[in-house]
Amino acid sequence: MARFILASGSPRRRQLLSEAGYEFEVVSPPVAEVAHAWLTTRELTAWNAARKAAPVSEMAPDAIVLAADTLVTIDGKVLGKPADLDEAVKILGRLSGRAHEVWTAVSIRCAVQRKSESFHEMSRVQFRAIDDAAIRRYLAKIDPLDKAGAYAAQGRGREIIERIDGSYTNVVGLPMEATAMALRHFGVTPG
Numbered sequence: 699m700a701r702f703i704l705a706s707g708s709p710r711r712r713q714l715l716s717e718a719g720y721e722f723e724v725v726s727p728p729v730a731e732v733a734h735a736w737l738t739t740r741e742l743t744a745w746n747a748a749r750k751a752a753p754v755s756e757m758a759p760d761a762i763v764l765a766a767d768t769l770v771t772i773d774g775k776v777l778g779k780p781a782d783l784d785e786a787v788k789i790l791g792r793l794s795g796r797a798h799e800v801w802t803a804v805s806i807r808c809a810v811q812r813k814s815e816s817f818h819e820m821s822r823v824q825f826r827a828i829d830d831a832a833i834r835r836y837l838a839k840i841d842p843l844d845k846a847g848a849y850a851a852q853g854r855g856r857e858i859i860e861r862i863d864g865s866y867t868n869v870v871g872l873p874m875e876a877t878a879m880a881l882r883h884f885g886v887t888p889g
Contacts, residue, residue: 700885702721702722704722705751705763706750714870719889720886725754739801746803762806762808764805764877766872768872771801790825791830794827795826798847800847800868823862823863
C-alpha cells in the first residue's frame with residue numbers, strides 16, 4: 699500500500715483517522731491559513747486545504763497526502779478560534795439557541811500518480827439555549843482556544859449541542875464517510 703500522510707497538526711483529525719483504522723504519518727504543512735472576504739466559505743476552505751496539501755505532496759511525491767480545512771459560520775460570518783476565554787464566552791453566547799454551519803474541505807493528492815481529488819462537506823449544528831453560567835461551566839471542561847467556534851462536538855458537546863444535521867465527524871474536523879470513499883480511489887484503506 700502507498701505511503702499515506704495526514705498534512706495537519708489537528709489532534710482531532712489524527713484521532714478520527716486512527717479510530718477508523720488508517721495507518722498514516724503526520725506532517726504539519728508549512729503554510730498559514732488565510733482568509734479573504736471575497737471568497738465564499740466553501741471556496742476559502744477548499745483553497746486552504748489545497749494550500750496545505752501542495753507543499754507536503756512536493757516533499758513526499760510518492761505519498762498519498764490528505765489535508766483539510768474547517769470553518770464555522772453563522773449568519774454568513776466566519777467564527778474562528780477564540781483569542782482568549784472572554785472571546786470564547788462571546789462566541790458561545792452568539793451560538794446559544796441558534797443553528798450554525800460547519801464547513802470542511804478536503805484535498806487529497808499524489809504527485810507521482812498525478813492525481814488529486816477535493817470535496818467539501820457542510821453540517822448544520824443546532825445549539826441548546828445556554829446562559830452565561832452554563833457557558834462558563836462548559837468552557838471550564840474543555841480548551842476552547844484551539845477550536846473554531848470555541849467548542850468541541852465530541853466529549854462534552856452534548857451539553858451545548860441539541861442536534862447535528864449532516865456528518866458528525868465533519869463537526870469534529872474531518873467528514874470520515876466522504877473521506878473514506880475518496881481515499882479508496884487512491885488505494886488507501888483501513889489497516
